[in-house]
Amino acid sequence: MKRVNKALFEAFLFLLALTFLSPIYIMLVNSFKNRAELYQNVLALPSSLSFEYYGEAIRKMNFFTAFGNSLFVTLVSVGIVVVLASMTAWMLVRTDNRWSKLMFMTFVSTMLIPFQTLMMPLMQVMDWIRDVLHIPMLNTHGGLIYMNVGFHASMAVFLYHGFIKSVPIALEEAATLDGCSKFGVFWRVVFPMLKTITITIAILDVISIWNDYLLPSLTLSNKALRTIPLSTFYFFGEFTIMWNLAMAGLTLTIIPVVIFYVFAQKYIIKGITAGAVK
Amino acid sequence: MKTKFDKAWFALFTIPLFFIFATVVIIPFAIGILYSFLSWDGISANPKVFVGMDNFVQLFRDDRFLASAWTSVKFTIFALIAVNVLGLVFSLLVTGGLRMSNAARTMFFMPNLIGGLILGYIWQFIFTDAFKFIGPSTGLDSIFFNWLLHPQFALYALVIVFTWQMAGYTMIVYIAGIQGIPDELLEAAKVDGANGWHRLTKIVFPLLMPAFTICLFLTLSGAFKIFDVNLSLTNGGPMNTTELFALNIYNEIFGYSRYGLGQAKAILFFLIVAAVTLTQVVITKKREVQM
Amino acid sequence: MGKVKTSLGLLAASLVVAVAAGCNSAAPADSKLPKISIFQSKVEIAESLEALTQKYKEETGNEVEVWGSAGDAYVTQLQAKLAADEGPTIFSVGSGSEAEKFKSYYYDMSNEPYVQYIAPNMELTFDGKIYGFPLGVEGFGLVYNKSMVDPRNVTDLNSFQQTLEALKAEGKNGFSLSQEAYFLIGHIINTPFALQPDPQGFIEKLNKGEVKMAETKEFQEFGKFLDVIKASAVNPLEVTYDSQMGDFATGKTAMVHQGNWSYGMLTDYGDLGFEISMMPFPLAGNDKLAVGVPGSWVINNGASPEEIKAANEFLNWLLTSETGHNAIVNEFKFIPALTNIEANNLDPLSQAVFEATSSGQTIPWAMNYFPQGIIVNDLAPAAQEFFLTKDMTGEQFLQKLDEAWARAAK
Numbered sequence: 001m002k003r004v005n006k007a008l009f010e011a012f013l014f015l016l017a018l019t020f021l022s023p024i025y026i027m028l029v030n031s032f033k034n035r036a037e038l039y040q041n042v043l044a045l046p047s048s049l050s051f052e053y054y055g056e057a058i059r060k061m062n063f064f065t066a067f068g069n070s071l072f073v074t075l076v077s078v079g080i081v082v083v084l085a086s087m088t089a090w091m092l093v094r095t096d097n098r099w100s101k102l103m104f105m106t107f108v109s110t111m112l113i114p115f116q117t118l119m120m121p122l123m124q125v126m127d128w129i130r131d132v133l134h135i136p137m138l139n140t141h142g143g144l145i146y147m148n149v150g151f152h153a154s155m156a157v158f159l160y161h162g163f164i165k166s167v168p169i170a171l172e173e174a175a176t177l178d179g180c181s182k183f184g185v186f187w188r189v190v191f192p193m194l195k196t197i198t199i200t201i202a203i204l205d206v207i208s209i210w211n212d213y214l215l216p217s218l219t220l221s222n223k224a225l226r227t228i229p230l231s232t233f234y235f236f237g238e239f240t241i242m243w244n245l246a247m248a249g250l251t252l253t254i255i256p257v258v259i260f261y262v263f264a265q266k267y268i269i270k271g272i273t274a275g276a277v278k
Numbered sequence: 279m280k281t282k283f284d285k286a287w288f289a290l291f292t293i294p295l296f297f298i299f300a301t302v303v304i305i306p307f308a309i310g311i312l313y314s315f316l317s318w319d320g321i322s323a324n325p326k327v328f329v330g331m332d333n334f335v336q337l338f339r340d341d342r343f344l345a346s347a348w349t350s351v352k353f354t355i356f357a358l359i360a361v362n363v364l365g366l367v368f369s370l371l372v373t374g375g376l377r378m379s380n381a382a383r384t385m386f387f388m389p390n391l392i393g394g395l396i397l398g399y400i401w402q403f404i405f406t407d408a409f410k411f412i413g414p415s416t417g418l419d420s421i422f423f424n425w426l427l428h429p430q431f432a433l434y435a436l437v438i439v440f441t442w443q444m445a446g447y448t449m450i451v452y453i454a455g456i457q458g459i460p461d462e463l464l465e466a467a468k469v470d471g472a473n474g475w476h477r478l479t480k481i482v483f484p485l486l487m488p489a490f491t492i493c494l495f496l497t498l499s500g501a502f503k504i505f506d507v508n509l510s511l512t513n514g515g516p517m518n519t520t521e522l523f524a525l526n527i528y529n530e531i532f533g534y535s536r537y538g539l540g541q542a543k544a545i546l547f548f549l550i551v552a553a554v555t556l557t558q559v560v561i562t563k564k565r566e567v568q569m
Numbered sequence: 570m571g572k573v574k575t576s577l578g579l580l581a582a583s584l585v586v587a588v589a590a591g592c593n594s595a596a597p598a599d600s601k602l603p604k605i606s607i608f609q610s611k612v613e614i615a616e617s618l619e620a621l622t623q624k625y626k627e628e629t630g631n632e633v634e635v636w637g638s639a640g641d642a643y644v645t646q647l648q649a650k651l652a653a654d655e656g657p658t659i660f661s662v663g664s665g666s667e668a669e670k671f672k673s674y675y676y677d678m679s680n681e682p683y684v685q686y687i688a689p690n691m692e693l694t695f696d697g698k699i700y701g702f703p704l705g706v707e708g709f710g711l712v713y714n715k716s717m718v719d720p721r722n723v724t725d726l727n728s729f730q731q732t733l734e735a736l737k738a739e740g741k742n743g744f745s746l747s748q749e750a751y752f753l754i755g756h757i758i759n760t761p762f763a764l765q766p767d768p769q770g771f772i773e774k775l776n777k778g779e780v781k782m783a784e785t786k787e788f789q790e791f792g793k794f795l796d797v798i799k800a801s802a803v804n805p806l807e808v809t810y811d812s813q814m815g816d817f818a819t820g821k822t823a824m825v826h827q828g829n830w831s832y833g834m835l836t837d838y839g840d841l842g843f844e845i846s847m848m849p850f851p852l853a854g855n856d857k858l859a860v861g862v863p864g865s866w867v868i869n870n871g872a873s874p875e876e877i878k879a880a881n882e883f884l885n886w887l888l889t890s891e892t893g894h895n896a897i898v899n900e901f902k903f904i905p906a907l908t909n910i911e912a913n914n915l916d917p918l919s920q921a922v923f924e925a926t927s928s929g930q931t932i933p934w935a936m937n938y939f940p941q942g943i944i945v946n947d948l949a950p951a952a953q954e955f956f957l958t959k960d961m962t963g964e965q966f967l968q969k970l971d972e973a974w975a976r977a978a979k
Binding site: 060218 | 606608616634635636637642645646648649650652653654655657811812815818819837838839
């Protein structure tokens, strides 16, 4: 009886997941139709599985260049955020004074600021940096990375702050007695214990930065610098949306992230079971 | 044993990030505050006129803004409940040890991989064209009509799309939390005779408090700042009834070119929500169980 | 000592020569102009524009970079980039309030050689100086299916009503608007404004509250038209631009209120099996298509003098060379607003607009003078309410419009 229940449950789970993904099915199916076919029937399978739209989308989107750009910007941004935020959060948790509390509150409270209100002043600040300090912040990948780090700092610090409490302070004290410098204590003792949350933050940030349209659209202009979301929006005009190409483009955009997620998942499982065995 | 070096270490570890954060978020925000006291259309060459508190006074008289504020509150409450309940349910389903777990987990998370703007367009397509198609052909007209034409249903549509996008996100955080609960605790409880429901409510939920705080806060800020999906799904329609907060500001700044007023609105709302969420964080943090 | 000096001198001299030779050999005889950028809002021509800049480079050696167009978010991005001093060299602005908004960034092109080719009254001017030129004109009216509708039967309110009702009885849809703000109300409301003796003056009075639409003859008839549309045609809120043109292409809808640009939406449907054309919207005796300039290209006065020179060179080439002309008419499919281009092989809708423009049988785009954002932010929501509220009459709708206008014009 229990086995039947379990099997039913599994089937139910699978169906639930499938239904959950039906919009993606719609997206896929329509990337093979032309406008006329799309108009006829939105849900039907396409009459032909020609990859011509994918080919066209790849060409128009300059896909491989955009992919490389997205990869570079995303990995570097996330890398920096993870390193700096974990360091900052750890120091904030272990230091119990006014400054630490104030800093934490500042990080957290700014998570609520809508980007639109910062947009224009941010552009002006970046412009000022370029004029006065001669560091080009706009229309460069470096500038974009800098801004990404700034925007993702709050959430990362917030998440790390919560999980660092689960690192027993005794371990750190032991390491200090053994002669480790603060850096040593952090990198050798604390950071490895933050694996789970680091991966969570990495996944969330990778997805957020990979899919970010607004910030790159304002800061990047050159075609060669474009990230994938920018090149996808190529197909979205003011009045007309070239749906078939857009859908093909979107599918192409999602594939790398899905692959990343599938691999990252395996790593999480390994990390967690390793922790459990310990 | 506080040494002078401690202060230096503190600075070394925290200043780099804080500096970047300050230049990207705090300074522009401060500048934005200054702008809220001006009347300006956003073009550098055009004049900025100091008007003091005028913008703040005006926004209280702006019916559309007040309506949008109220709708945003409604949306946030619905979204908060929907996303967290669904996320929690998914996380429990997926840590139950079934063979399908991994595949299901990937599938539940997939929607989050799609950017908000595009998501909105896809769902818009679904709510208008697809629904219009399904309704008459299945006869389920009362469910499958164009939701985006009716204020109430358009709001529900927004909640659905937001939940679809975010449930996987909270699911991940809850999974991390659940994985952190030692098996021994649950085994011991089983041995003591606690049934599934007891184990869930007396052990799992309390130990999930940190995850819960985080999820609550994340969905609160996410639902609050929602813009991409709002813009592409309904664009505030029908008749501006689903114009949520960020969209209202955006329209004010770029649609009407009333930059100062837009900034003033942003600041006011930010203050209110900051107060609410900080209170929430303080309360739930008190109830967290430290290991 | 002398030998060292001489050899040093020779060395220096040869260095100078080498450098000079190096510089010169890197560029063609006429010194190369700096690379410039174009940022414009029409997604539809993006690819053709890029191909054109490639040809420009082949013909002249100068480079022009096309920045990705962004559709909806174009104005926002443009504003942000200009504010950060990262503006493009050449950019497009929509007519009316949008052009007004950015005018502090325009370079004065009154003395450039190519402005003489702009068709009369089509250039963008402020205070008597020329700041921009149109790439084309556009026109809208009733795009109709010749096999379903005879223009002689659609000449006034009554005949419009009869046509709609007759088609409805046959199970077809006589007329379709679409839910997007401009296609819902923005274009169709242009007609009553354009029919006023002084459209711009009327709008100013309307802004100040000195006149009301509900009390003006042309608008009152407009209200009645809307009543007819609501009663006998499909609800525009259930229609998107895609499905509007789809229904038209498949013979389900007989007339759509659209412009010559909509022809591009029909190409995927192959041979339609019927002919199409465009006729005037028959309000208050109107018998002309509404033709206007959708936007102009301007040069950023914040660019360096060399960049501005390069921009002028490019524009001159665009407006006078054969490659440029070919691109404008055949690739971008614009109806040219230039005196030195011949327009052949236009699609039927563009043909109708072109003929109207050439013969002067047009009404202007009064909507260019509307207060900024009013169509999308205020008129469209009011129109949505009209089409969603069963018993709202055209007359009540006019009152709502007046209220919306009063609020927005403040």
